[in-house]
Amino acid sequence: MKRFQDAPKGFNPIDIYSKCKSVIVFAKRVPAGSLSANSCVPYTHANNIATQEVDRIGLDLCQILQDSGIEAIPIPSDDPSEYWEEENQCARGILSLRHAGYLAGLGVLGKNTHLMNEEYGNMIQIGAVLVDIQLEGDPIANYSICAERCNLCIDSCPQEALDGVTVNQKLCRKLSNFITERGYVLKKCHLCRIICPNALGFML
Secondary structure: OHHHOOOOOOOOHHHHOOOOOEEEEEEEEOOHHHHHOOOOHHHHHHHHHHHHHHHHHHHHHHHHHHHOOOOEEEEOOOOOOOEEEOOOOEEEOOOOHHHHHHHOOOOEEOOOOOEEEOOOEOOEEEEEEEEOOOOOOOOOOOOOOOOOOOOHHHHHOOOOOEOOOOEOHHHHHHHHOEEOOOOOEEOOOOHHHHOOOOOOOOOO
């Protein structure tokens, strides 16, 4: 829990669950082939199913832990977001899963703001469970994925929403959460993922 000491007030695991002593973070790989389709529908579908799978893993884990006498709180992978800034179209989950993933040793944050795993790149969907027991943390990843002079994701963003540290959600949402006339939400843009030289991991 000490690793979360710099979390914004209100978004620390302790703020979500006062008895939290550890955070279990896990990820599900998203099929990379979905990025190669000319249509954004396959990628949207793959991403949505991966999100559901991560949530299911979290729920199953909570039930297993409960049977062992451990209290566990599931964190949704696609947070409904209680926090919302209308003017900036900015949402913030109750727990930043990409930061939790970094603190749990699952990867490092890339310039495209995605959590980057050395084996699976940024093609992962993250989930978490808060527990009331003390667990030994895995080492924080100390490798570097983004080359110092590489700005492909920043320079290629059609919305100019990236600065190498954060993302302008208001600009990004116009393409990343495109709503069709029938009301379907499609992830129309994923260029910051696919253009990365390490999109699929640098150990492959």
